[in-house]
Amino acid sequence: MTTAIRRVSALDEIRALSILDVASRIGITRSGRGSIRCPFPDHPDINPSFCFNRKTNRWRCYGCGRAGDSIDLVALIQRWSMRDAILWLRQSYNLGAPRISHSKFAAKVSAPLITESVVSAPASEFVANPEIYEALLADHPLREEAVMYLSDRGFSRATMSHFRLGFLGDTKAAIQQIIRRFGLAAVRQAGLLKRDARGMSTIFPSPSVLFPFIERGRIVYLQTRILPGYEGPRWMAPRGIEKPIYNLEALAGSREIYICEGATDVLSAHELDLAAIGLPGAGSHFPTNVFRALRGRTVYIVPDNDKAGMDMRTRLTTDFRRAGIQSVTKSLPVGKDLNEYLRHTRKSK
Numbered sequence: 001m002t003t004a005i006r007r008v009s010a011l012d013e014i015r016a017l018s019i020l021d022v023a024s025r026i027g028i029t030r031s032g033r034g035s036i037r038c039p040f041p042d043h044p045d046i047n048p049s050f051c052f053n054r055k056t057n058r059w060r061c062y063g064c065g066r067a068g069d070s071i072d073l074v075a076l077i078q079r080w081s082m083r084d085a086i087l088w089l090r091q092s093y094n095l096g097a098p099r100i101s102h103s104k105f106a107a108k109v110s111a112p113l114i115t116e117s118v119v120s121a122p123a124s125e126f127v128a129n130p131e132i133y134e135a136l137l138a139d140h141p142l143r144e145e146a147v148m149y150l151s152d153r154g155f156s157r158a159t160m161s162h163f164r165l166g167f168l169g170d171t172k173a174a175i176q177q178i179i180r181r182f183g184l185a186a187v188r189q190a191g192l193l194k195r196d197a198r199g200m201s202t203i204f205p206s207p208s209v210l211f212p213f214i215e216r217g218r219i220v221y222l223q224t225r226i227l228p229g230y231e232g233p234r235w236m237a238p239r240g241i242e243k244p245i246y247n248l249e250a251l252a253g254s255r256e257i258y259i260c261e262g263a264t265d266v267l268s269a270h271e272l273d274l275a276a277i278g279l280p281g282a283g284s285h286f287p288t289n290v291f292r293a294l295r296g297r298t299v300y301i302v303p304d305n306d307k308a309g310m311d312m313r314t315r316l317t318t319d320f321r322r323a324g325i326q327s328v329t330k331s332l333p334v335g336k337d338l339n340e341y342l343r344h345t346r347k348s349k
Helices: 010-015 019-025 070-078 082-092 102-108 130-139 144-152 157-162 171-182 184-189 248-252 263-271 288-294 307-322 338-348
Strands: 050-053 058-061 166-168 193-196 199-202 208-215 218-226 256-261 276-279 298-301 327-329
Touching (some): 010 070, 019 058, 070 082, 144 157, 263 276, 307 327
Parallel strands (some): 256 298
Antiparallel strands (some): 050 058, 193 199, 208 218
16 A cells, blocks of 8 residues: 655645744733633724634634634734745744845834734733843944934933943834844833734834943843934833833942932933932932942932922932931032033033
8 A cells, every 4th residue: 555645835834833832922822721812903802702723723713703824823913914924934933934134024014013912911020131122222323313412412422332322213123123033022021012002012212312221231221212303202111110220330430429310310410520320200219229339428419400309309318318328419500400401511611
């Protein structure tokens, strides 16, 4: 008896991939063996009706009627053509296809990075990822348009270099590149994606200056400032991750420390030859380890010239007194904050 040998085609090879593994790579996960809510944003699935069949290696939504294999799922979720879905799957699983060119892939990211598939992870599931933050900064150094903006704020190129500032011109393309390198789940856990009406997309607006928060040589947090004239939130930072103190490395080399609000004021202090650390906001408190590090130093509080700044001064003075730390308030003679003061002093010279 002769047994026919069936040649496995390239499409058969892709369709043989575990549907559950493919789904997890594009952000669709499930707990247990039951149905989940449909991942398609045009289907408000109140009663979970989307399920996987591991025997047939397919998926189906009994609410909206969509069904298919792994190729269909990737194409529909990512809003790609079938060809691009196949190329992505072959590339993701190292099946020997030509790599998708950067320009072609970048053209695809005008759509959301991924449509909503699961409820956003609770805050406890977001974890800072220095490796991802470092890669993002390394791939996106400052460009001239960002340098011009920072120069207008009174910052020298030496200061920009000292604080390792970067620039995100096309944030969608930047995050898509990071997803290809580290995977969707890791980038989402690092707080760099958000859920909106269209699905999952990057938290950062374009174009933005990138401010890394560095501790012991590692980037533990990122913050962006959108350039003037563009639409979007002025400041953005990773979701679900507690914002640390900015420029804590200043504590390693100075006996006099200035405390101000935010990154730009810290850069302004550096321009004035002052070692400064920045609170995340006027209403923030110092963690215990920072109080310990400040003991035995001369501490100056430089509040903004507004009500929030005055409240910050009162609160910090009280906190320092309780911690046994002597502090002195430095009031700004001009300007609403340290950056305005810096620019005023430069103009008056």
